[in-house]
Amino acid sequence: MxxxxxxxxxxxxxxxxxxxxxxxxxxxxxxxxxxxxxxxxxxxxxxxxxxxxxxxxxxxxxxxxxxxxxxxxxxxxxxxxxxxxxxxxxxxxxxxxxxxxxLTEATADIALTLMLMAMRRAGEGERELRAGNWSGWRPTHLLGQSLDGKLLGLVGFGRIARAVAKRAEVFGMRIAYHSRRPADDMPASAYFADLGALAEQADVLSLHAPGGAETRHMIDTALLARMPGHAVLVNTGRGSLIDEGALAQALAERRIAAAGLDVYEGEPQVHPALVALPNVILLPHLGSATxxxxxxxxxxxxxxxxxxxxxxxxxxxxx
CATH class of the missing domain: 3.40.50.720 (NAD(P)-binding Rossmann-like Domain)
Known part of the structure; x- marks a missing residue:
């Protein structure tokens, strides 16, 4: 034995x-x-x-x-x-x-993947082409947004968020962040003590906060209402950070432009309203999948x- x-x-x-x-x-x-x-x-x-x-x-x-x-x-x-x-x-x-x-670098890659796909409406485009519904190039077809010059708001500023910031800067994005305390190596102007204030200004809001009772549904109806109509929400942190019903409603009503999600509160189940929406990118928890x-x-x-x-x-x- x-x-x-x-x-x-x-x-x-x-x-x-x-x-x-x-x-x-x-x-x-x-x-x-x-x-x-x-x-x-x-x-x-x-x-x-x-x-x-x-x-x-x-x-x-x-x-x-x-x-x-x-x-x-x-x-x-x-x-x-x-x-x-x-x-x-x-x-x-x-x-x-x-x-x-x-898993820092792999997860940061997925966050950028979601940003690009959501901003450029890549998921909508692929589904249209695979369904045989693409009629060819035209000037106003599936117009998205460039990352260049946009403000990336990072919620949490640990290792993964910093890796995302490094990648985003290559695309010409400006960086701001919300965390419990300001980072010594970042400009004071980049720090937002209030998450809502960051949400009001960010073109892309990317979630990197830990899970738990303190952060559960930190992205709720009230927070989503403060985001600009053209904004994109990305989550590679924890599924519990988002009230998925509130997000689905905001997306359906086009109160925000799009979302890119890699994590979900009830994994492997995904909120059915999110699955039905064209303006959300859904990945099956691929953050560390290299x-x-x-x-x-x-x-x-x-x-x-x-x-x-x-x-x-x-x-x-x-x-």
Whole structure:
């Protein structure tokens, strides 16, 4: 019988990561690659030394406080950990780690992709062409907006937002931001302490704030009403940041021009009103979906597991 630590991956990970883990651990792979329910996660807590969840898993209090649990560490595959009840983890004496700093560039790329697609109405154009409805070039067809000279308002100013700003400047955009405190390396004029004031001036509002109760539905009917009619909203942060019903109504009434979304509050379900609208770009949570980023995330998990089972200090503890 193997004496190696038992670990469970709740989803399939890039081959290089799975091979590394299999070389050191007794690994259980979720062959279905579908989200595990609470009963399956609770059973995993009883049988494995480590649970390695993703954002698709709801690691609730009941799961973490499962009777007869064997697990000692929750090694999360991802930077965000709102899906894990940290209070319950601490109560259970469980260590929780995450994988920061490795998905910045990939997520920034997707934010720029959404901006370009929404501003230039690329989604509408592709759907029209694929449906066989394109009648040829004409001067007023699907007129969009240039990024050049536009004001990009960043909500949150962490690593990803800064990477987005760097890319946006190449397109000639001006940068402003809202965060808890001003950044030392930015002009004072770029900082907006009030989110609503930033929304009133931004041509593109891009969300990079963390999730949680404090930021839930920070983009609501009142905030959307302060945005200019030509403005575009982009979200690569957390789905919970937006009241999706309010956004759908604002888009349907053309109170803002468009939106580009990569994350959703009820993933994998998307608000049906958003799906029906032509002026919203919808991506299936592709922010970190490069082989480089997803492999680096998995290697971070492996590093944290190696240090935990060796009794060394952890690289990325969150609880």
């Amino acid at each position: 193997s004496t190696r630590p038992r670990i469970l991956l709740t989803r399939r990970w890039p081959d290089a990561v799975e091979q590394r883990l299999a070389a050191s651990y007794d690994v259980t792979f979720n062959q279905s690659d579908q989200p595990m329910d609470a009963a399956a996660l609770a059973q995993a807590m009883r049988y494995h030394d480590a649970l390695c969840p993703t954002v698709t898993d709801r690691v609730t209090r009941d799961v973490l406080l499962t009777d007869g649990r064997r697990a000692r560490i929750i090694a999360n595959y991802g930077a965000g950990y709102e899906h894990i009840d940290l209070g319950a983890a601490r109560e259970a004496g469980l260590v929780v780690t995450n994988t920061p700093d490795v 082989i480089e980023a997803r492999t680096a995330m998995g290697m971070k998990v492996a590093d944290n597991l190696d240090r935990f089972f060796a009794g060394a200090s952890l690289l990325d503890p969150v609880a």
